[in-house]
Amino acid sequence: MNFVLFLIFIVLIIAIGGDRGVMSLVALLGNVIVFFSSVYIMKYNDPYKLVLFDIVFMCLLTLIYQNGVNIKTMSSLVSVVIVAVVLMYISKYIGHLGNMGGYNEFEMYEDTLMNLSVNIKINLPDVAVAMLVLGVTGALIDIAVAVTSSVYEVWKNNTENDEKTLITTGMHLGKSILGSTINTLWFACVGEFLLMFLLFRRYEYSFVSLINSKAFFDIIANIMLSATGCCAVVPVATYVFTKMTKWDRFAKHEAESTEENI
């Protein structure tokens, strides 16, 4: 059944997206390969370094491959990596505070997991933090690209490069897309964990047992920290972009490309 759905998806994306659709399919394929091979390598490696590598690779694939090297993509890349690293530290701290990762109380007694050995030599809390950050990176890239491209439009048409205008533009655009991007994450999460919410309801969790439940903390930390990352990337991307406009390299590059256009 998944195969048929996959065929429908491919046909639709090529019919509607054209050559750009093919391009995003290739990028998606690259992401799938990187994701699963890094899961495979994670058996032997430190999840944090691996995920950092994944994030950079993902940025290269979605930003550089699809949009080329320019000030927009470079500033998005830098800001996404900065936010991801900071988010990783914060999540590690908070994950430790709230005991994130490992089996939650439902998985502990699930049939399919019961007869599996738990001696796996990888620290699962670390994996959980790393996966939290990797999971939000797609959204971070989306927001960073939107912010930097809108600032870029203003910067290109404005010869005086007034810093204040640039920042106001970036923040303004960030405001307008932040809500819908976080909504995407939140509904994806509700869809994924609907059965768990039903379990909470079925076992009649009280408020107190809910906020001290491991399963609940895993979900809420995931949503809230991802959303915080999304918020943080707006000012960071704006700031990085304004700083980068001062670099000669980009300024020159820009001047050349506008001359070519003329």
Next chain:
Amino acid sequence: MKEIFFCKSKVIFTLIYLCIAIGAVVFVNNDAFLYKKTVAEVQKSKITDRYIQKSQNMKKEKYYTQTLTVKILNGKFKGKKAYVTNSYSKSEVKTVRYEKKDRVFVSIAENNGDLVGKVTGFKSDFAVLLVILIFIYAMIIVAGLRGILFLLASVVNVGLLYAGLDLYAGGMDIMYICYAMIFLFTIVSLVCISGLKKSTAISITSVFIVVAVVGIIYKIVLACTEAPDYIMMEYVSGPNDLNRLFFMEILVGCLGAVMDVAVSISETACVLKNNTPDMPVKTFINSIRELGRDITGTMVNILFYSYFCGTVPMILVQMKNKYKFNYICRFDLPFELTRFLTGSIGIVITIPVTAVVAWFVLYRMKAMKLHSSRNED
């Protein structure tokens, strides 16, 4: 630059928020008296034993036993010290390592004058509060009024979800709840995100159409092919109506992504039409298609990563148990894959659907209005 990032209103808000946050943190830090279970704070932890355990797959793993000195914070032993032992493995899959300052639930018994016992759970209410506080602050400081509206929408949505689960537990048919919830989720979120204007009406209409189309596509494919083994899903509580629950999961899961795409397309469409009112239909549709092509790739990526990252810990455990990758893909990932694929199909068909709805509202309805007003004349 400084006056934007550190303007007066933001500083004042930060100060007020900090006061409230500190109050909340201090309260939750000292709320042990509200609990019936015995709460204790770890004061000292010492590793008293190390050993290596071999499991049935001959994997060796280091285990530690720690002796914790805890201070009891409520109940009849309040203020006294107790000794608790706990053992954990290096990978912390089923076991937990406790450190200084952690708050835990313990069960305590008196033994020759000493208090001994074991840990029964982790007290995570403080961390829950912390993540929520950080998120609310970030949202309001970055997005201002829109952030507050978004938070409002989230609260309403959580309330709706709770009410829906309540109705389901009360025995109501899940499909009715599902449709009602999708209807309300969409209207609440979109009105709060983009306000009451023409583009919101366009996006709400197209979201409904897209969700219906995705549902129909899924149902047709399901009827033509072999149904997945729903009992393999995670967190299954009863075998009765899993297929319908999964259908609802799919629809709700794609809702957010569809809304995102619909909002950006309909807003751009309205701006285009406003800036050049006599734009030909062909140019209009072409620019929308161009925009759609720009956003599809990143949206599909967002869905892929947010669905699949959650499954990694379980994949790892299974791979370490020498399960073949094929096997994992066949039995554990199909649900994630179905969610991801239906979500992506939703994203892709949102582009033409929104374009058509926007064309209808911005071109046809105007023409119809003109027509009727002429008739009146």
